[in-house]
Amino acid sequence: MEDNPSKPISQHTKAQRVILFPLPFQGHMNPMLQLANILHSRSFTISILYHQYNSPDPSKYPHFSFHLIPGGLSEDQADKDDPLHLVRLLNTDCIRPTRDCLGKLLSTHDDTACIIMDAMMYSSQAVAEDLGIPRITLRTSSVCSFLAMATLPVLRDKGYFSMIDYRREDPVLELPPLKVKDIQAIRIENLNDTLKIVSNMLEGTKTASGLIFNTFQDLEEPNLANLYEQIRTPTFLLGPFHRFFSAASSSLLAQDRSCISWLDTQKPNSVLYVSFGSLAAMDENNVREVAWGLSNSMQPFLLVVRPGLVQGSEWLEFLPNEFLEVTGKRGCIVKWAPQQEVLSHPAVGGFWTHSGWNSVLESICEGVPMICSSFLGDQMVNSRYINDVWRLGIKLECGFERDEIESAIRKIMLDREGQDIREKLVCLKKKMDLSSKTDGFFGPIAKRFI
The missing domain is CATH 3.40.50.2000 (Glycogen Phosphorylase B;)
Known part of the structure; x- marks a missing residue:
């Protein structure tokens, strides 16, 4: 990751609008809206695209403009017990109304610098390229879980998802420190469909203009070299977002x-x-x-x-x-x-x-x-x-x-075990505080894209 510049983000920029599009699940919406708040606090104008299903409450964010996607995912379409089905819908049936809404918004706002979309909205990369706007993806999980997802096809081919030749406590040699039982627990009923979504997400991430993680370097540093080998996309660790803005207002x-x-x-x-x-x-x-x-x-x-x-x-x-x-x-x-x-x-x-x-x-x-x-x-x-x-x-x-x-x-x-963990957390928190003190916290991404 690049060093933070010393001057504030707004001094690097000409275009001042960022359009953000969260996935309509609480665990994805919270960090996206926190990121929007952070960018707004650094002088950016914020527009939010959203679906009718699990929609945010615009009254809680009077400083943002909200744009409902007509014909997008509705409450009637949503199968709340199958998140992967919703992801598929968002990337197939809902992609045309998303493109139309985004295109209309871009035509009326020529100050737009980029769009920031959830990485699971992988089909939006083609939309961004068609509209000629840089697309930055937000991955709302950890770096270590992202790398695990990237390795799932290899693990499938090696038979880790079956019990044959593996005991549940055996280590996954290709993905330490995971165990076989951890990999098998990820299994969804239709494994091939799951892996197809994962593959599409990874491809959409690799072709994006940038990748943001809601994490911090001192926690996940051992995984970063592996990440940079697999993903050549410019990558930014900008979290934890909630330290700047609470998730309370975005609770569904x-x-x-x-x-x-x-x-x-x-x-x-x-x-x-x-x-x-x-x-x-x-x-x-x-x-x-x-x-x-x-x-x-x-x-x-x-x-x-x-x-x-x-x-x-x-x-x-x-x-x-x-x-x-x-x-x-x-x-x-x-x-x-x-x-x-x-x-x-x-x-x-x-x-x-x-x-x-x-x-x-x-x-x-x-x-x-x-x-x-x-x-x-x-x-x-x-x-x-x-x-x-x-x-x-x-x-x-x-x-x-x-x-x-x-x-x-x-x-x-x-017990002492709990106290030892508390002491370790105190040290980690001090490192995290130092990593996010500078005014140029969002400088690297602004300097490159905005």
């Missing part, structure tokens, strides 16, 4: 702030915060194991139970009555929480997470050790790196078993 779910008042009554570093993100799905048996693991640990907890976490449930009816009786005031349960504020609260001493990248970065920035589960996509890679490489948390290797859950909670919250 209503936040229950009563949990903050409850945290105010708890002792410092005593509460385990538990949230499995906006897309995870669990069965009732796993949720019961989660409940009894929390109960048996005897630690205070703040538990997020999103409606739909268990398919067909309204909210808490699948939790054992005995669990609610035993834990009593020791636990607080909400449908959704203001996560960044929760993690920064002095009462929170640990975070049991689904290992989504936004959650991982927020936990690192607030110095909170993690317990890692994983459900889909990049989460398997993130959790393995957290446990084996970065040593910033504990991965639950057995899935959801109450004894392992109880043990992990006690290690993180009470």
Whole structure:
């Protein structure tokens, strides 16, 4: 990555408008809107393209102009239980209305410098080339998970997705530190379709004018040489975005702030915060194991139970009555929480997470050790790196078993292991602060493209 220039970004520029297009999932929309806020704070005019499905609330961003894509993805079209199906729709059926909307916007704004699109919108590269506008991609995951995705076709050809000739605990020699079980957990029902989407995403990234990661060098430096070998696209590590602008305003779910008042009554570093993100799905048996693991640990907890976490449930009816009786005031349960504020609260001493990248970065920035589960996509890679490489948390290797859950909670919250992780996080945070102090933080990308 290039050195930051000393003068502010606006002094490098002539064109002052940037058009951004987020993927309509919370984990993708949050960092894109944070990036938009950062660019706006550095004197850029911001336009946001969006679909009707999972649309952002323009009233929360009066300083942006919003442009609905007519004929784009609607609530009726969306299959909320199949994110990959939505990605396919966005890159096939929705690409013509996207092109028409973008073309109209460009025709009325000749000050546009570039478009920034989610990397999963791979078909937009052809649209950008047709319209003669530079396209920069935003990859909302970690560098290590990006490299893992790039290697999936090789692993498929070598048989890692079948049990033949491999034990689940065996290492993946082509992709350390991953294990066979991590790779097999990434498997989607239709593997070939998944790999086709991955291949298209990689090709769209390689042909883009630039690539942005929401990460920072001190965390992922060992992977950067490998990244630069595979991707010749100019690459910029500009995160974590949320340190500049919170994700609270872009949340697609209503936040229950009563949990903050409850945290105010708890002792410092005593509460385990538990949230499995906006897309995870669990069965009732796993949720019961989660409940009894929390109960048996005897630690205070703040538990997020999103409606739909268990398919067909309204909210808490699948939790054992005995669990609610035993834990009593020791636990607080909400449908959704203001996560960044929760993690920064002095009462929170640990975070049991689904290992989504936004959650991982927020936990690192607030110095909170993690317990890692994983459900889909990049989460398997993130959790393995957290446990084996970065040593910033504990991965639950057995899935959801109450004894392992109880043990992990006690290690993180009470034992020396948790304290060692906190000390490591303090050192990492200091390095991260130094990397983003200069006024020219966004200078490299502005100097090259804008």
